[in-house]
Amino acid sequence: MTAFINFLLSFTFSFTGSLAPGTVNLSSLQLGLDNKAYLAWRFALAAAIMEYIYAFLAVTFEKLITSSPVIVQNFHLIAAVVMLTLGILNIRSASKPTNLSVRLQNSGFRRGLVLGILNPLAMPYWIGMVAYLKSQHWIDLSTTVQLHSFLIGVSAGVFTLLVLVAYLASRVIRLLRENQLIRKIPGYLMLILGIYALIRYIVMLLFPAT
Numbered sequence: 736m737t738a739f740i741n742f743l744l745s746f747t748f749s750f751t752g753s754l755a756p757g758t759v760n761l762s763s764l765q766l767g768l769d770n771k772a773y774l775a776w777r778f779a780l781a782a783a784i785m786e787y788i789y790a791f792l793a794v795t796f797e798k799l800i801t802s803s804p805v806i807v808q809n810f811h812l813i814a815a816v817v818m819l820t821l822g823i824l825n826i827r828s829a830s831k832p833t834n835l836s837v838r839l840q841n842s843g844f845r846r847g848l849v850l851g852i853l854n855p856l857a858m859p860y861w862i863g864m865v866a867y868l869k870s871q872h873w874i875d876l877s878t879t880v881q882l883h884s885f886l887i888g889v890s891a892g893v894f895t896l897l898v899l900v901a902y903l904a905s906r907v908i909r910l911l912r913e914n915q916l917i918r919k920i921p922g923y924l925m926l927i928l929g930i931y932a933l934i935r936y937i938v939m940l941l942f943p944a945t
Contacts (some may be wrong), residue, residue, distance in 0.1 A: 737875050741874050744868060744874060745886070745888030746891050746895075748864055748892070749786070749889045749890075750892035750895060751892075752864070752892075753896040757849050758802065760900055762846065762850050764899045767902060767907075768904045774843030775898065775902075775905075776843070777843035778847040778901075779847065780847065781843070781851060782892065782897055783891070784848070784852075785857070786889055787860060787889060788880065790885075790889040790890075792883065793861035793862045794861075796862075808824065810871040824941045861889070876880050887897050894928075
């Protein structure tokens with residue numbers, strides 16, 4: 736019963752946590768806009784595998800990482816750099832595809848692994864979520880079965896959300912075929928999020944919490 740509760744809670748928070756715009760779900764959105772359903776499924780699978788790994792690391796190193804403010808603060812800088820870089824590459828490749836962008840776009844699984852590794856928001860999210868759920872005594876990760884039921888729920892939630900995003904985007908693009916502006920939307924959103932993360936990082940440096 737505890738394993739099922741772990742799965743249900745992690746699936747729920749994984750699905751809802753992935754709703755916020757980020758590098759991974761915006762890339763899934765783009766695959767849907769490009770009407771690449773097969774690649775979207777492979778992309779979602781790879782991203783779910785990486786989310787599993789990040790969640791496992793979050794559970795393992797939760798106490799160590801949360802006790803180091805320097806590490807937590809630098810997640811904002813990492814997020815800014817990744818978002819800005821991917822946003823620029825996304826916009827450029829939409830107008831003039833490069834060899835790298837073509838290789839990534841033609842391999843959903845490889846693209847999912849790369850963006851999953853570069854996802855700067857997964858680690859702090861799951862560190863905070865694991866700490867909160869444990870403090871509320873809602874989850875028990877003391878056994879191997881309980882731990883992996885939690886992690887499987889994490890992967891299942893991300894996979895479901897990404898497939899759903901790609902599917903809905905593919906439905907929309909049928910009404911707006913060959914519209915370059917629509918294809919650049921994920922890139923512009925990444926730029927906005929990158930600028931926002933960079934501003935947060937600068938604010939934290941100028942006005943550190945006392």
